[in-house]
Amino acid sequence: MELWPGAWTVLLLLLLLLLPTLWFCAPSAKYFFKMAFYNGWILFLAVLAIPVCAVRGRNVENMKILRLMLLHLKYLYGIRVEVRGTHHFPASQPYVVVSNHQSSLDLLGMMEVLPGRCVPIAKRELLWAGSAGLACWLAGVIFIDRKRTGDAISVMSEVAQTLLTQDVRVWVFPEGTRNHNGSMLPFKRGAFHLAVQAQVPIVPIVMSSYRDFYCKKERRFTSGRCQVRVLPPVPTEGLTPDDVPALADGVGHSMLTVFQDISSDSRGGGDCLKTPGVAGEARL
Numbered sequence: 001m002e003l004w005p006g007a008w009t010v011l012l013l014l015l016l017l018l019l020p021t022l023w024f025c026a027p028s029a030k031y032f033f034k035m036a037f038y039n040g041w042i043l044f045l046a047v048l049a050i051p052v053c054a055v056r057g058r059n060v061e062n063m064k065i066l067r068l069m070l071l072h073l074k075y076l077y078g079i080r081v082e083v084r085g086t087h088h089f090p091a092s093q094p095y096v097v098v099s100n101h102q103s104s105l106d107l108l109g110m111m112e113v114l115p116g117r118c119v120p121i122a123k124r125e126l127l128w129a130g131s132a133g134l135a136c137w138l139a140g141v142i143f144i145d146r147k148r149t150g151d152a153i154s155v156m157s158e159v160a161q162t163l164l165t166q167d168v169r170v171w172v173f174p175e176g177t178r179n180h181n182g183s184m185l186p187f188k189r190g191a192f193h194l195a196v197q198a199q200v201p202i203v204p205i206v207m208s209s210y211r212d213f214y215c216k217k218e219r220r221f222t223s224g225r226c227q228v229r230v231l232p233p234v235p236t237e238g239l240t241p242d243d244v245p246a247l248a249d250g251v252g253h254s255m256l257t258v259f260q261d262i263s264s265d266s267r268g269g270g271d272c273l274k275t276p277g278v279a280g281e282a283r284l
């Protein structure tokens with residue numbers, strides 16, 4: 001059959017239109033697009049935040065500005081964040097928040113419950129993440145060099161003083177790194193030493209597994225639901241450094257139990273198929 005010469009052009013144009021549509025509809029392409037947009041959007045928001053924060057200089061109060069600018073992310077990504085237990089936050093005193101760390105998406109849950117005058121402890125590399133690094137610095141985020149244990153420990157010791165003298169709270173991810181395996185890694189003890197040194201309570205926060213909507217290994221990122229539980233504060237008054245291992249293990253164990261409980265209705269897949277808690281149970 002002879003085709004009208006213009007038909008080839010029309011077919012080619014249709015193909016050109018169809019290919020990107022297919023590409024964007026493929027789940028893994030969607031995953032890359034959504035993650036790229038997530039990081040790009042945060043970098044863009046940080047550009048807007050910098051001049052506003054710079055007016056006050058480096059100040060923990062700037063964290064409120066970052067929080068307000070990031071709260072809409074959950075709507076953009078169709079993630080329903082359900083929070084429980086915020087009444088457990090001690091009213092007006094310094095404390096150390098510890099929470100599990102699955103992905104950079106933790107920012108969604110974190111911003112949902114972030115208390116006033118609370119700054120995260122972050123790896124030093126984040127400082128070099130362009131506008132986001134500068135915005136974090138302006139908001140008083142505390143940076144540690146994970147490759148130099150001694151330096152990281154002395155920063156944490158300084159933080160113990162700052163907690164008390166400047167009435168701030170800190171947010172630590174005691175796993176020390178993102179953990180995509182659907183469970184929790186063994187806890188590092190820095191946060192617990194910090195709380196014991198400052199003699200302030202520890203407030204554990206657990207975010208449920210993301211596996212029903214997010215799996216890095218499978219390149220899957222859809223809309224979904226995440227639960228954030230603020231647990232009762234754990235006092236450290238009268239504890240000494242010798243008590244830190246038991247304290248860290250105890251808090252880790254309670255968090256793991258809650259993590260398993262609130263993640264149990266999630267579906268699985270690949271590494272994300274693992275029963276929540278399997279890796280953690282072996283180690284905590």
Ligand SMILES: CCCCCCCCCCCCCCC(=O)SCCNC(=O)CCNC(=O)[C@H](O)C(C)(C)COP(=O)(O)OP(=O)(O)OC[C@H]1O[C@@H](n2cnc3c(N)ncnc32)[C@H](O)[C@@H]1OP(=O)(O)O
Nearest residue numbers: 045046120122123135149152156174176188189190191193
């Ligand atoms: C518009 C929008 C703009 C963008 C907005 C974005 C805003 C939000 C930013 C959020 C950023 C969040 C980023 C998250 C991260 O970066 S997580 C990674 C960094 N965090 C951590 O690593 C914290 C957890 N780690 C620890 O607590 C570690 O213990 C650490 C202190 C870092 C040291 O680690 P490491 O070198 O691996 O050593 P060990 O843990 O093995 O510790 C060695 C021994 O030292 C003892 N120890 C630890 N701390 C202390 C201390 N303070 N005092 C005394 N002793 C300490 C520890 O117990 C070990 O001894 P034992 O084995 O117990 O005998």
Ligand SMILES: CCCCCCCC/C=C\CCCCCCCC(=O)OC[C@@H](O)COP(=O)(O)O
Nearest residue numbers: 039042043103104106107123129132176177178
């Ligand atoms: C609570 C998550 C905070 C996310 C901050 C998002 C900022 C995104 C802006 C720019 C993108 C480039 C920087 C990406 C940095 C991602 C931050 C992050 O999640 O930290 C990871 C850290 O914990 C542990 O690092 P590793 O898992 O050991 O490598």
